Amino acid sequence: MLKLTLKDGSIREVEENISAAEVVKGIGMGLYKSACCVKINGEVCDLRTVLTEDCTFEVLTFDDADGKKTFWHTASHILAQAVKRLYPETKLAIGPAIDNGFYYDFDAPHPFSPEELTKIEAEMKKIVKENQALESFTLSPDEAIAKLKEMDEPYKVELCEEHAAKGEPISFYKQEEFVDLCAGPHLMSTGAVKAFKLLSCTGAYWRGSEKNKMLSRVYGTAFPKAAQLDEEIQRREEAKMRDHNKLGRELELFTTVDCIGQGLPVLLPKGARVIQLLQRWIEDEEQKRGYLLTKTPLMAKSDLYKISGHWDHYLDGMFVLGDPTDETKECFALRPMTCPFQYQVFLNRQRSYRDLPMRLGETSTLFRNEDSGEMHGLIRVRQFTISEGHLILRPEQLEEEFKGCLELAKYVLDTVGMLEDCTFRFSQWDPANPKNKYEGTAEQWEEAQTIMGKILDNLGVDYEIGIDEAAFYGPKLDIQYKNVFGKEDTIVTIQIDMLLAEKFGMEYVDVDGSKRRPYIIHRTSLGCYERTLAYLIEKYAGAFPLWLAPEQVKIIPIADRHLDWAGEVQAKLEAAGIRCSIDDRAEKMGKKIREATLAKTPYMLTVGDQEVENKTVSVRSRKGDNLGAMDMDALLAKLLTEVATKAR
């Protein structure tokens, strides 16, 4: 008999060589029906796994992350089976589960149209209804390759040949006529995938390399119950409503113009105001924390970028003014970063250890010539403005200053309400990067990464490691944020640079009179203002917290005779720094309230005969709450308190 330690700590005795599936059935048929896979000694395994020794044993259902993955992985096999039935000449590539569903890459005669996806869905329904049992089997590497060649699946052969090098048996799954090279785990049968939907068909390079053939990737999602699928579809619809790219335009925060160009959004008055509010706040906050404000040029001769290394590493990404191949003429480039410009502040005169740490801050506009397919609303643009900073340090100040940068970033993100959704990524180099991206020696990289790792651990930062995500001059702590569709980008970055100080000949005179090389931290505090605005639009669905609302109050007089008092109210609010305006159109107040509500104006003040007589205003919030009549003192106290707390 084997002893299984279950999740609740209890021990269950079972016979040797029993399958996990039988064990789960023994626990209960209800559990078996919802089981997707099991965790044996902490390792995710198939329900088909045969137990041979004492172990911990946990049943995973669709409610567990790994259970979901198993479920979606099986859904991807159903998709592939359906495609092979309908389009037998299609070759299979890979079909994994992802964060919110699954995909399968096909080398199909042509990309699938939405109508074809509908057809494929119908075929998938049949496969689910057939409730096909999935079987797993293994072959020796040679047998596996032979089988895949016989099946005429060249992509699978390629994958298998790589696995074969290890000499281990190759695992396959089979459901009826459909056989796929696959490590599993999988559900026991296709019948469990009750509710699914194919979402899109797009292009994707084989093995993620642009040099390879582009395949057709079909995305889908699936659930055990129809209601769950409906919920997911509903959730996606709601996400669309929050999409900054739609909402930001509707609310007149920004727009784009064909003849200006891609990735060059125009910030309209409301959007510009929100960014101004953020920017002033950040500049003041940084000043409080000992940053020195700089203002450096938006372009420079190629000479500067040649020193920094950007000319070699980043020329394609720069907007170059002039002919870089004509050495008889000056050639300029718009700046894609601020580093080498800000270093000139340090280099302005000889520096002493007494000057350090030198914290330089700048609201810096950058230009990056992104590829045409990369632009996205305000999140990925060609011109943007960041709260850029460089700290020039004695080596012994590195940890303390890094901590200060992290504290500032967290404070800022917390204040705008984004911190709770952020994740941290320790971005490291990849010595094997094929494009020769990184400068410096392995020793320098090891040193910088070791120091950074130590600092992060000391600070208790919960991070994941991103290999090959470093800057060409050093490792980074990237603070990541997901947009409303789950796509992740960097919002804040803090980087340790051990290379550029040397390139620029930066040094300081130490206590003992010797010259030493400073360390440099590159960092942002709020990152890119455009990107932040995008995330804030999505986070708050356009209903910005009061302190960030482009217009905070709309004053709504009921009739012309109330305009005088409305004007007085406006003057009093403006004197207190509240952004407001009067809607003096000859419209019904219901309409004015509707429009102010749709514009997400936080407060509406209606002014009629009663208010004029009592010197009050009637306060309504954009949520629809009627807050009753207030005199100006009470109103201002309420508004100013809310602004000061920066609360939602």
Next chain:
RNA sequence: GCUGAUGUGGCACAGGUGGUAGCGCAACGCCUUGGUAAGGCGUAGGUCACCGGUUCGAAUCCGGUCAUCAGCUCCA
């Protein structure tokens, strides 16, 4: 950059398999001075993204360009 889709007045959409376009909202004007999410009437607004080709004739067919969207690749 790659694959696919899309582009009709400010916005959201009709229509159109070749004979120069409609609705609603918004805008503007007039009437209405109304108490918490759309008052009434009227007017104006589009070379159907742009450029070129085919055609007696193109918004519609073809080619190119630009832009937007999804995804891939990239992102100092």
